[in-house]
Amino acid sequence: MATLIYDGTYQGWLTAVFDIYEYKFGDVFFSKDDAPAAVLFGSTHLVKTDEVKAKRVLNGLMQRLSTDAVKSIYKTFLSEIERVEEVMWRFVKYVFAVQHNVEEDLSNNAVRDVREAAKFVHRETHRMKAFVRFKLTNDGLFYAMVEPDCNVLPLIVNHFKNRYADQRWLIYDTKRRYGIYYDLEAVNNVQLQFSEATGNSDALASILDERELFFQDMWRKYFGAVNIKARKNMRLHIQHMPKRYWKNLIEKTTGGI
Amino acid sequence: MSERAFEKLEILADAAKYDVSCASSGSKRQNKDKGLGNASNGICHAYTEDGRCVSLLKILLTNHCIFDCAYCVSRKSNDIKRAAFTVEEVVDLTISFYRRNYIEGLFLSSGIFYNADYTMERLVRIAKKLRLEENFNGYIHLKAIPGASEELLKEAGLYADRLSVNVEMPTETGLKLVAPDKSHKDVIEPMKYLKKEIIGFKEEKKIIKSTPTFAPAGQSTQMVIGATGESDMEILGMANYFYKKMSLRRVYYSGYVPISTDNRLPAIGTPVPMIRENRLYQADWLVRLYGFNVNELVGFDLPNLDLEIDPKLGWALRNLHQFPVDVNTADLALIKRIPGIGLLSAQKIISARKFKNLQPEDLQKMGVAYNRAKFFLAKSSPFALHKDYTSEQIRQQILTLQNSKYVANFSPQMALF
Numbered sequence: 001m002a003t004l005i006y007d008g009t010y011q012g013w014l015t016a017v018f019d020i021y022e023y024k025f026g027d028v029f030f031s032k033d034d035a036p037a038a039v040l041f042g043s044t045h046l047v048k049t050d051e052v053k054a055k056r057v058l059n060g061l062m063q064r065l066s067t068d069a070v071k072s073i074y075k076t077f078l079s080e081i082e083r084v085e086e087v088m089w090r091f092v093k094y095v096f097a098v099q100h101n102v103e104e105d106l107s108n109n110a111v112r113d114v115r116e117a118a119k120f121v122h123r124e125t126h127r128m129k130a131f132v133r134f135k136l137t138n139d140g141l142f143y144a145m146v147e148p149d150c151n152v153l154p155l156i157v158n159h160f161k162n163r164y165a166d167q168r169w170l171i172y173d174t175k176r177r178y179g180i181y182y183d184l185e186a187v188n189n190v191q192l193q194f195s196e197a198t199g200n201s202d203a204l205a206s207i208l209d210e211r212e213l214f215f216q217d218m219w220r221k222y223f224g225a226v227n228i229k230a231r232k233n234m235r236l237h238i239q240h241m242p243k244r245y246w247k248n249l250i251e252k253t254t255g256g257i
Numbered sequence: 258m259s260e261r262a263f264e265k266l267e268i269l270a271d272a273a274k275y276d277v278s279c280a281s282s283g284s285k286r287q288n289k290d291k292g293l294g295n296a297s298n299g300i301c302h303a304y305t306e307d308g309r310c311v312s313l314l315k316i317l318l319t320n321h322c323i324f325d326c327a328y329c330v331s332r333k334s335n336d337i338k339r340a341a342f343t344v345e346e347v348v349d350l351t352i353s354f355y356r357r358n359y360i361e362g363l364f365l366s367s368g369i370f371y372n373a374d375y376t377m378e379r380l381v382r383i384a385k386k387l388r389l390e391e392n393f394n395g396y397i398h399l400k401a402i403p404g405a406s407e408e409l410l411k412e413a414g415l416y417a418d419r420l421s422v423n424v425e426m427p428t429e430t431g432l433k434l435v436a437p438d439k440s441h442k443d444v445i446e447p448m449k450y451l452k453k454e455i456i457g458f459k460e461e462k463k464i465i466k467s468t469p470t471f472a473p474a475g476q477s478t479q480m481v482i483g484a485t486g487e488s489d490m491e492i493l494g495m496a497n498y499f500y501k502k503m504s505l506r507r508v509y510y511s512g513y514v515p516i517s518t519d520n521r522l523p524a525i526g527t528p529v530p531m532i533r534e535n536r537l538y539q540a541d542w543l544v545r546l547y548g549f550n551v552n553e554l555v556g557f558d559l560p561n562l563d564l565e566i567d568p569k570l571g572w573a574l575r576n577l578h579q580f581p582v583d584v585n586t587a588d589l590a591l592i593k594r595i596p597g598i599g600l601l602s603a604q605k606i607i608s609a610r611k612f613k614n615l616q617p618e619d620l621q622k623m624g625v626a627y628n629r630a631k632f633f634l635a636k637s638s639p640f641a642l643h644k645d646y647t648s649e650q651i652r653q654q655i656l657t658l659q660n661s662k663y664v665a666n667f668s669p670q671m672a673l674f
Contacts, residue, residue, distance in 0.1 A: 104608035107619040130300045134357045165291040225270035227305040236308030
């Protein structure tokens with residue numbers, strides 16, 4: 001059993017896969033740089049992220065799989081599910097073990113696990129396209145806070161870029177403490193420092209556009225008015241709009257900032 | 258805008274909420290010249306407490322109306338607050354909501370004020386302003402007002418993604434009963450015209466690329482269910498006519514929510530026929546996507562869908578001679594007809610069986626509702642041998658299964674049977 005310590009990036013993981021074949025490791029276990037080193041058995045191998053090695057693994061995958069299936073490995077990575085690296089590795093090992101394309105071998109656990117993780121991410125990606133709620137500041141920035149289960153920001157960049165091409169916007173993942181920011185030209189990753197002062201509501205109110213709260217109230221009003229009481233079905237409501245997202249949804253909060 | 262703005266929105270959203278169309282997909286309008294929005298995704302941004310999706314700002318331009326249709330909240334004789342938006346207000350609200358990512362676009366309907374053309378002209382003006390002045394590329398669904406002139410309908414099609422004319426009641430007799438001033442002809446005429454234009458523009462676009470799009474997401478309509486006495490056979494027959502003859506993209510079924518004390522209609526407090534509505538949608542899906550014919554689901558000997566079981570199971574139980582099916586060899590069309598196996602599972606089965614002979618547990622892992630499907634699967638190995646159950650025995654077993662799982666969630670209607 002070898003433990004591969006990598007830097008936690010996708011490139012780093014692909015490099016690790018390269019090293020597994022290079023050094024002919026048998027059973028492997030992945031660990032991130034910052035993870036507490038709980039290695040009890042076997043050897044450790046420190047993976048040095050290498051673009052060329054990563055690229056070669058990716059090319060190998062692309063030769064054997066459809067574009068969608070290659071993407072689903074990346075999506076699985078973003079799912080951040082438990083022991084995600086092993087889930088990806090079991091699939092990749094199978095892909096390289098045979099000559100033909102195995103992506104539709106759905107009775108195989110390795111194939112299905114990746115497909116399911118990718119689907120889980122895909123679903124939340126779709127939800128984040130839906131549940132982002134921008135607020136407008138007085139200097140013309142539309143900003144939104146999100147807290148997805150999976151690390152989906154990289155997957156929604158293009159959607160928002162294509163949709164809101166004429167407004168500056170920022171979508172910030174409060175769980176992972178980074179955001180994506182569009183400045184009318186390009187989208188970049190950004191990290192923000194929130195000080196105590198900007199966190200309180202008075203400070204936030206003073207930076208909002210004068211009509212912002214009006215539109216928030218209008219949206220709440222609208223949301224209330226389209227409900228048909230005779231057909232109330234809270235189970236369905238919560239199934240579609242899970243409670244964990246509510247705090248960032250204007251229509252599910254009572255007002256204020 | 259002010260207090261009055263809130264009130265207007267409340268009145269005009271409330272009055273529009275019974276229109277069930279909520280689709281915002283099926284178009285492929287791209288963002289152009291670094292403008293605002295695109296329409297191709299079909300995203301539901303929120304869900305009401307009744308579980309319906311909120312994708313569009315669905316409002317009436319006004320609820321003033323010259324008609325007096327018994328089933329409609331906005332009917333002339335109803336003593337309610339009236340309001341009207343201005344063209345600018347609708348545009349401002351749409352853009353401001355869209356920029357905040359609350360909505361995919363606008364669904365604009367209206368009561369008929371003054372006359373059909375006068376009303377239609379204002380709907381078109383809003384769409385036009387959004388497209389031309391605001392460079393808005395989000396989704397726009399406009400109501401085509403029966404009786405509006407062809408020039409206006411044509412302009413509407415140039416700016417909207419989808420147009421719809423509501424047939425309201427599934428039969429002419431039903432419609433005459435509750436809306437004596439209306440007839441099916443008034444609805445069919447604009448539908449026919451729009452169909453002709455949609456096809457014409459599409460053909461032209463094949464030859465001349467610069468041809469503008471015309472209602473790229475097509476037409477839809479809706480029928481009110483359970484207000485008048487139509488059978489499911491009449492309802493689905495009408496829907497079939499719209500799909501086949503009018504090339505409609507969608508027919509919506511709207512379970513009647515009692516809103517009036519008119520004695521021609523179910524009294525206030527009568528439960529909304531939610532299960533029946535659900536069964537109609539299931540049947541609609543079977544016809545559009547599963548390759549079923551309407552007459553396989555309903556007929557003169559069977560005018561209504563079974564409320565207890567879904568129409569696909571119902572069909573299978575009436576056609577046990579078509580089963581069992583061997584999923585390892587049968588073709589896709591037949592696999593899709595097995596109860597418990599949906600479109601996606603059917604496709605997964607076709608893909609996966611290239612690798613190995615599928616076992617029951619493989620199907621379970623793929624998301625097949627195996628407890629339901631097992632009665633219809635090949636009895637040869639590897640599938641366990643099931644006794645030769647009769648339709649009634651299978652039905653009872655599945656119902657027991659169904660009840661144990663869902664019984665608490667059924668609407669109050671369940672108590673009736």
